[in-house]
Amino acid sequence: MNWDTERNRLPLCRTETYLMSAAAGILHPDALEVSKNFLDQLHQQGDKCWELNVVAMDEVRVLAAQLLNSKPEEICFVSSSSMAFSLAAQLLKNKGHRKFFSFREEFPTSTLPFINAGLEPEFATTDGFSHDWNQILKSHDEKSPIVLSSVESLTGFSHPIEVVNSFASEKGVPLLVNATQSLGVIPLDASKIPFVCASIHKWLMSGFGLSIFKVRQDYLDDPLPVYGWLSQKDPWKFFEHKVEPLREARVFELGCPALLQIFSLGAVLKWIQKMGGVSAIWSRVKELVEYTYSRSIELGLSPRHLFPTENRSSLIFFPVNDVGAAEKSLADQGIYVSARSENLRVAIHWYNNKDDIDRFLAAYSKLIK
Ligand SMILES: Cc1ncc(COP(=O)(O)O)c(C=O)c1O
Structure with missing residues (x-):
């Protein structure tokens, strides 16, 4: 499975960090x-x-x-x-x-x-x-x-x-x-x-x-x-x-x-x-999800919920004070997440990669300092 090749078929992923699939996914080519x-x-x-x-x-x-x-x-x-x-x-x-x-x-x-x-x-x-x-x-x-x-x-x-x-x-x-x-x-x-x-x-x-x-x-x-x-x-x-x-x-x-x-x-x-079925997609996404949790903890950031591994999904929430302003500030930097209640919702699909996660975490960490 070459996920990078598939990701490259999505123009949006070449220029921006799209972490909004829980709102709507990118239309598949x-x-x-x-x-x-x-x-x-x-x-x-x-x-x-x-x-x-x-x-x-x-x-x-x-x-x-x-x-x-x-x-x-x-x-x-x-x-x-x-x-x-x-x-x-x-x-x-x-x-x-x-x-x-x-x-x-x-x-x-x-x-x-x-x-x-x-x-x-x-x-x-x-x-x-x-x-x-x-x-x-x-x-x-x-x-x-x-x-x-x-x-x-x-x-x-x-x-x-x-x-x-x-x-x-x-x-x-x-x-x-x-x-x-x-x-x-x-x-x-x-x-x-x-x-x-x-x-x-x-x-x-x-x-x-x-x-x-x-x-x-x-x-x-x-x-x-x-x-x-x-x-x-x-x-x-x-x-x-x-x-x-x-x-x-x-x-x-x-x-x-x-x-x-x-x-x-x-x-x-x-x-x-x-591509090998949804289980192949989930293997890739799960790896990115676990990466997000472990990198956030290394960086001293706290996702809103730390569910046991088996209850984690492709959605991760990060708390912020002014969620509307935070969502806009990230969008201005080309990082798209969703404002939900007091949190930024980060949704990770197969077309995301570790660079997307790193970009989000770096911007989020600046936001909450
Ligand atoms: C869990 C869940 N169910 C349903 C919907 C919406 O479904 P529909 O607009 O097809 O009713 C959403 C979000 O849009 C959702 O997050």
């Missing part, structure tokens, strides 16, 4: 190429390629399923993770759920859709970076579905998702994972997880406007929360006006799909496979 070709096709050929495009879209579904170690029938593409969890909230209600369990530190995509659907939130009494799931689940009422992010966007804590899922299975409650801050950088085996969503604009480097949504087929009960002509088993039976839904996740792809985003994602998923 393969996604750019595929998008341009697709727009060119629409321009030159109109709708002549519809059937070919539908086949190509299903190939992306297979790649997305492989990424999650799940079945293609469990995968659909929706407009955002907020949309995915809004659908999930209604499916939980269909099954009789009236509450959900989560953390106060969660990103609102993982809480508001459920609250809006009338599910009562039951927040853990421990903080969002506890490891002891026996302790965490003391405040769980035994029946509530568990909703959490694989990596918390406001702390960087990486939850032991497989452990959480075995607790959830033991209790017979569904687990809903928002993998937006990890899918594409940290491997996730979602084979036994009933619900997963992940927006594609961050670690999957595929641009805005799409989320991969995994939903297990036994949750697709009537009445389905939303419906369209492409939800039908046979969408070409136009004039019967009788609801006959597919029992696959793609029932939620109601009408003509967001092919540009889907093909963009497909190009990145192929590239990821070529």
